[in-house]
Amino acid sequence: MERNIYLKKASLEKAQKLLLEHFKDYELKTEKVKTKNSQNRVTAQAVYAEKSAPDFYASAMDGIAVKADQTNYASERKPVILEKGKDFTYVDTGDSIPQKFNAVIKIEEIEIISEEEIEVIKSVPVWHNIRSIGESVIKQQLILPANTEIEVFDIGAMLEAGVTEVEVYQKPKVGIIPTGSELVSPESDIKKGQLVDFNSTMLKLSAENWGSQATNYGIVKDDYDKIKKNIIKANGKNDLTIIIAGSSAGREDFTLSILQKLGEVLVHGIEIMPGKPLIIAEVNNKPVIGIPGYPLSALLDFNLFVKPLIKSMYGLEYGLPIKLKAKVKKKIPSTAGLKEFVRVNLTEIENELVAVPQKRGSASMHSLINADGVMPIKESKEGIFSGDFTDVYILKSKSKIKNNLMMIGSHDLAVDKLINQIKKNKENFELNIQSVGSMSGLVSLKRGECQLAGAHLLEPETGEYNISYINDLFKNEKMAVINLVHREQGLMVKKNNPKNLEDINSLKEKNIKFINRQRGSGTRVLLDYLLKTNNIDKTNIKGYEKEELTHMGAAVQVAEGTADAALGIRAAASAVDLDFIPIKKEKYDIILKKKSLNDPRIKRLINIIKSSPFQKVVKELKGYDLKNSGEINIIE
């Protein structure tokens, strides 16, 4: 079986340039649309005023139209009295000025004596408060040049100038073909082993947002002839054809050979991560682009290549996302030969914007929606060093980013409820989290990557939580601890406990597969404490080495049957309908620097933790005790 390898690899910049250069003379057809329906369309030629506005002398104020001469000697001591009809007439803003009058006095500046007479106490010059013909716009004046995206106020300006129809480019047509035998559409009945195709939905919406008219051709199985047929069909009907998946070097990736047959492949593979397996081809003088199947790769490549291509067909600038400079507080190694795009969270700490990279390599959409920005790492660099300032393309608004509170540490379901409650309250800040375990959270707090760390670290000697760990890490700093919840830890087992586990000692049994939590997590600390006090050797526990990052992750493995038991919180067991064998009540705290207590956002946060709406939803989860929630302890 033949397999494709990357023959026409290019750097990002080279591939982008090649694509735009190659199709720079691609011409879109034009059409006339009603001006009022032309928002976000692009002018195909210059628009000139068809009439002047106003095309008559119009009052610029609410008031009276007068003959300026008659007011010449008016003063407070010697007011001039004017007679309605003969000497003046009432006019409103925009009203036409009768020919015999040549100035307007504001309504506030006259004294009404009777229905028929008014008094003027100040002279007005000729043409005062009168808009002359063409004041707003003059016939034949240039309103909009060609290749201009039409905005709301452009529509106003055109209508003002009598332009009721406008010549615009037809929207470029984009045909999208998702491929893959394992794919099913999101709304179908999904079986195990099938993957939901949501790429085509995201790409269609994106293409439409950028001004194109997009068609989704529906999922095509990994079948040479079917894929070929669809490419030919889409290429015939569209300006731009997109094939999703089928651009990497996999067994069933026919796209490359099909495109080589139908036209010319210009690029295959770009030196970026994610997003490497990209194909740029020309078929019948039209672009055909193969986009990788991983959602993050697909979105990134689509933004890096298809957006500029559509914009360039219109003659519009690409419109790079806004970037900010942010400080990185730990070394981020780079990958040789690849330009990498790393998702980061951003937060302002001591007046500096700090970028906190998310776990790399994840293909998850979920990690993207929690990111505040994307940080490019150049292929030429040895990575980014701690203390470096670097560019971040932001995904959220600047003001949102500035107001973010960042919390790193242990995962808890009550934290999700806290995030939601903040949004429900319409607070002016948001809480961002990274779930990396209790110890890693404290280390991030120490490094200055977050304002808050979430931890439930048992001190085996005292039975206390967190304090000694904080004392060890923050020797010269006054710290504060806010209790979030007390919660039950225990064994999560399948519904009805089919393997009859009883307590921690049951984990030793031969037929029990365990799933562990990662090193540095509070739950791992608890497990090791329990094993020690029960004199259990960890080598006797099957699955001790296999780690999950969150309570829910561990619970899901038990629910799926990959493991028989995991140590975790009752709420996680309950969420996926597992049985729960309680072992210990523990304290989950939010740790912060004492001075952060002055931050108004932190004050609000504490109030929310104490508030009844938050406490109500947490109580609906299972296994929580809120007796000390919101209490503050100072560690000096």
Added chain:
Amino acid sequence: MERNIYLKKASLEKAQKLLLEHFKDYELKTEKVKTKNSQNRVTAQAVYAEKSAPDFYASAMDGIAVKADQTNYASERKPVILEKGKDFTYVDTGDSIPQKFNAVIKIEEIEIISEEEIEVIKSVPVWHNIRSIGESVIKQQLILPANTEIEVFDIGAMLEAGVTEVEVYQKPKVGIIPTGSELVSPESDIKKGQLVDFNSTMLKLSAENWGSQATNYGIVKDDYDKIKKNIIKANGKNDLTIIIAGSSAGREDFTLSILQKLGEVLVHGIEIMPGKPLIIAEVNNKPVIGIPGYPLSALLDFNLFVKPLIKSMYGLEYGLPIKLKAKVKKKIPSTAGLKEFVRVNLTEIENELVAVPQKRGSASMHSLINADGVMPIKESKEGIFSGDFTDVYILKSKSKIKNNLMMIGSHDLAVDKLINQIKKNKENFELNIQSVGSMSGLVSLKRGECQLAGAHLLEPETGEYNISYINDLFKNEKMAVINLVHREQGLMVKKNNPKNLEDINSLKEKNIKFINRQRGSGTRVLLDYLLKTNNIDKTNIKGYEKEELTHMGAAVQVAEGTADAALGIRAAASAVDLDFIPIKKEKYDIILKKKSLNDPRIKRLINIIKSSPFQKVVKELKGYDLKNSGEINIIE
């Protein structure tokens, strides 16, 4: 007749706060929509994952699934040979891993021996290149909190997590009522004295852009009962009712008294300019807002009040426009007691962003579309001084603004063609202009407000153009002059010359009304020169004092019959179908500092001036000679 005065005036900040506070508990209904159709909708409650993704062990690469143990001692010297079906199976990215295998080797890393056998030369650890269950998202995980605007990637994340329907707020309904007896709709047959209502179109589109569902109730005449009926109807059916015009203190402004009858008026009048006549009222616990009729005032107030109100109904942040710091190079006086919003052009000169205010007080939409930003001047300030740095809210993208070339000076129709040609060529810069006359342009260039000045200033002694003026103003600076065009100046008169004007001497005649150009304009200099050489006293010319700012402005006054003659260029006369009596050929130049010739944009500009597409469209205008176009003269 009773007239309204501003009784409940408030500052901008106070009025905004009052509006948002007053309606902060306004509740939108909710509805379920398909996730794929939920873009830009706002979540009404938290969204949690309905399934894990993947919910099976999936290959993370194109390659082969193997038993990791079997590769343990593989090396280049001792490759391990695996048998298809028994020891390995081909898998593509996303494929389910059969239960007996527990690692994946990338296709690039194996050697294919035959259809049935392959060679492995490196060991792989267990779970290598395998995505575990829930790697992307775990069942019950928080995907989106409440009050979140749904973006493309949020849709992907929801579909990935099995969420095919999402609970969102119903779009707030906005009813828009344009009022005014002088108004007609843009597409009707428009008579003199009628004004086109394009406000309702702009406000409807804006309201929709901000996430509402807007209805235009159509133009309502200035009639107390009709307006009242429409307000009652719109108030009943919508969350928010907008009445356009009818909020100032004019004669026919019934809105205030109607709103006082129907509910409570909270604010009447805000201390800003433009946009002062605003009404905020509550009718049946719903907001009703009176928006002024001037288009710029209407748009500004709509952005300042209705946008935040809609966003706040959703629990979203207002999203202030992006602001930049820019330097002001001449004093801008402020208006006592009013916060003023001044439209400015922005351009980068010697690495500083410079703000150049446009003519103030204009009610023109046209001036807005040519603006790059809006500069607020605080009510408390004495204005802005030359050299001050000040905030500007930008209307265009930052990169567009950075690449703007600014040209200030005389107006010419060939300049419009140049602007259009730059856009047609898809150059990476734009040319912005302010038409203020030749002398003012040179003064702006001197002040450092632009890179280019357009001038056609006659030197009476020599018959030359521009040189002595440049020498006077720029004593110690090396300057350059680029010729744009030669053009014909002459008398613009009505079609068929009904008053039989012959030459400049005809202007003295009693029955001839003249219209002049503003002081400092090249055409005014030419007129004064012609009057002097012909021994004509300006006091003998009727209309010498009435000034127009552009050739087209003057031409339109003649076409409309306000004047019988004006001095101007042939192209302007031709554009509005006037007759033209040629008087003089003159040179229109672009003046710049010599060092600006190194600017790549200027180099492109000169090439465009010399290019045949540009020269072709200019020749199609009347009265142009392009023999020296693009020639450069250095003045040292």
